Amino acid sequence: MPLLAIETTCDETAAAVIARSREVLSSVVASQEHLHARWRGVVPEVASRAHVDRIVPVIDQALDRSGLSIHDIEAVGVAVRPGLVGSLLVGLAAGKAIAAARGVPIVGYDHVLAHLYACRLARGEALEYPCVGLVASGGHTSLFRMDGPLEATRLGGTIDDAAGEAFDKAASLLGLGYPGGPEIEKAAIGGDAQAHRFPRPLAADRDRLDLSFSGLKTSLRYRVRPPGASGERPCPSGAGLADLAASFQRAVVDSIVAKVDLALEKTGCTTLAAGGGVAANTALREALTAVGSRRRVQVVIPPRALCTDNAAMGAIAWELLEGGHDDGAMLDVTPGTDRSAAARRA
Ligand code: KG4
Ligand code: ZN
Secondary structure (H helix, E strand, C coil): CCEEEEECCCCEEEEEEECCCCCEEEEEEEECHHHHHHHCCCCHHHHHHHHHHHHHHHHHHHHHHHCCCHHHCCEEEEEEECCCHHHHHHHHHHHHHHHHHHCCCEEEEEHHHHHHHHHHHHHCCCCCCCEEEEEECCCCEEEEEEEECCEEEEEEEECCCCHHHHHHHHHHHCCCCCCHHHHHHHHCCCCCCCCCCCCCCCCCCCCCCCECCHHHHHHHHHHHCCCCCCCCCCCCCHHHHHHHHHHHHHHHHHHHHHHHHHHHHHHCCCEEEEECHHHHCHHHHHHHHHHHHHHCCEEECCCHHHHCCCCHHHHHHHHHHHCCCCCHHHCCCCCCCCCCHHHHCC
16 A cells, blocks of 8 residues: 655645555646746745645645555655745645545655655665765755665755755846756756856865855856946847856856765765755766766766655655654644745745
8 A cells, every 4th residue: 555745845736656665656746837937936925825726636636647546545744844834834734634534644754855765766776875965956955974764964065055046046147937947957058168267165175065155146146247337237148148057057066066076085985866956957967977987986866857846755754654653643844944935035
């Protein structure tokens, strides 16, 4: 009997049906991108209202596609942290209602660890531990030493913006759409990544596994609108845009890869697991794979659809259930602070 996983941490309403073997029987993601595009960032109130509209149809669709009914569900897993509080509460309420009506266990799982669990799904078997875990998304850019799917020790990460947030803000500065990562990636095609020298703060600091993207964002801003320049300036286009996008993307990738490399060196781990929306970026995937080849480290990066938010990665709930967990009716959300609206607003 399978698990129903529910994901509403930010602006994706998602549900998946997952067998105990970790086989994903169905996975449905309803994106709200078009609702937030005009603000070039997630508007929390809009996100939670959209989750309310979508959660039941999305769960219905996931059940339909799995060929099962609600009566076949053995347990419920819900992403309860971190995320936007109003969004998280919608998924939690739906999950609790189903668990109570069906009399089955419910467990709350961590969205960030679930991003890494997507690597387990992609690999088809358990990862080798310990490993280094990189989560690069719109709300997080963190490096972990993983001693098991649920045992994470944070080694470092961004001290300001997340990598995805930097992509989103850069896209906004360049007059591109939302979400910014795929837009920058597209705009960068054919561009010269060496055309602009953008900063890679902390990249050379071998004592810390921390990263910073806010200076890079400011640097791009000054490149697009030099300080003191008066009047409106047209957004860059053509080769100018491609060079800016490619150089910016390269700076983000170099910053991340420098710290991943250092984390592998410091921990001696021979496996690297990478997840989160930014891990869908081709330049980053290629650079991480190159680090793996150089260090003879196994690199596991899920297919793109498992990098961006989804509920299939809620398969991590099986790890909790098999450990005997049942959070029951007292399950609550823990929003955290680092995915706050202010931090994500472009
Ligand atoms: O993991 P995710 O779907 O949601 C969060 O947990 O935040 O990540 C979304 C972030 C957005 O900032 C988006 O711009 C970025 O991932 N992203 C990308 C790409 N696809 C999504 N960044 C760079 N390149 C991409 N191809
Ligand atoms: Zn995410």
